Amino acid sequence: MAQKDQMTEVIPEQLPASLARPEGQGRVVSLLHRLGHHPPQVLLLEGATPRDRLVMGLYWAALLNCPGSDPPCLGCSVCRQIQGLAFRDLHVFSGMEEAIKIDGVRHIRAGMGQRPDHGRMRVILFHQAQELTPSAANSLLKAMEEPLPGNVFVLLAPLRSWLLPTLVSRSQVLTLSRSSDRRSDHEQVGEWQKRLTGFWRTGRGLFEHTAKKGEVSRTLVQEIVTACQQALGEAMQGEEDGEMSQLMVQSLDVQGLTTLDRVLHKAHQALNLQTTPALVLDWVGVQGWSLVGGSNAFQ
Numbered sequence: 001m002a003q004k005d006q007m008t009e010v011i012p013e014q015l016p017a018s019l020a021r022p023e024g025q026g027r028v029v030s031l032l033h034r035l036g037h038h039p040p041q042v043l044l045l046e047g048a049t050p051r052d053r054l055v056m057g058l059y060w061a062a063l064l065n066c067p068g069s070d071p072p073c074l075g076c077s078v079c080r081q082i083q084g085l086a087f088r089d090l091h092v093f094s095g096m097e098e099a100i101k102i103d104g105v106r107h108i109r110a111g112m113g114q115r116p117d118h119g120r121m122r123v124i125l126f127h128q129a130q131e132l133t134p135s136a137a138n139s140l141l142k143a144m145e146e147p148l149p150g151n152v153f154v155l156l157a158p159l160r161s162w163l164l165p166t167l168v169s170r171s172q173v174l175t176l177s178r179s180s181d182r183r184s185d186h187e188q189v190g191e192w193q194k195r196l197t198g199f200w201r202t203g204r205g206l207f208e209h210t211a212k213k214g215e216v217s218r219t220l221v222q223e224i225v226t227a228c229q230q231a232l233g234e235a236m237q238g239e240e241d242g243e244m245s246q247l248m249v250q251s252l253d254v255q256g257l258t259t260l261d262r263v264l265h266k267a268h269q270a271l272n273l274q275t276t277p278a279l280v281l282d283w284v285g286v287q288g289w290s291l292v293g294g295s296n297a298f299q
Helices: 026-035 050-065 077-083 102-111 134-145 165-169 180-202 218-236 243-251 254-272 277-292
Strands: 042-047 090-094 122-127 151-157 172-176
Touching (some): 042 050, 042 165, 050 077, 050 172, 090 102, 102 134, 134 151, 134 165, 218 243, 218 254, 218 277, 243 254, 243 277, 254 277
Parallel strands (some): 042 151, 042 172, 122 151
16 A cells, blocks of 8 residues: 555555546535535545545545546546555545544644645545544644635545534535445445344354354454444434344334444444454444343443
């Protein structure tokens, strides 16, 4: 992976071989092109997978900085540099491996008063923005309260509800759909959701899978927990679109749903602290089973 400078953290996730028009996201791409004429100070992209959100965030950076007559051309030196995270006016902070801390946010704030080095806009992108520490999030809020021309922020997160409401209130929010080229990954996550749902009902059918060496990676467990949170969001709205959300609606009251929300948030925190992914998934299973069974284990 490319690393631009000391202000940009390496993203331990495979980037696309080339920057391209995101597939299956026509509605969002169209909206981005409309917004490109007068970019919002803060763009929040939610939904889909971490990789989908990252690809769309980079597309937005290219749209704002490509010198072509119909940006982004996706082939010029600027677009190629953005794709490789080597563009000097692109600053990427990643929460994939650990929390996003205040030092990096302070560093970038110090340079925001200067004009962009090469492009039209300086793009400051937070990948997995839900991993901002409280101090980093507050520092980011201060930067947003004192907007300077030539700077835009991009927040990438599974759900807007994972971020501080004050961050969301300052953002233009767009929701991505699940892209077809990630269907196999979605099917794998869906299979794990079924296992979790079954375990929450019966207390069986999970550990024999997580016990297999190499069966679950950190990234996979992150996506499984994210999918559970999306099902929880549906349940909180009274929707029963899937087996998991249906079980939540039928088995949990408002307090139970809120407790499960805390459990899933703690699971993400544990992954960021390098806890063994299989153990995190086992813990989510046990805690969900305790909740659905009416236990007071969370009190």
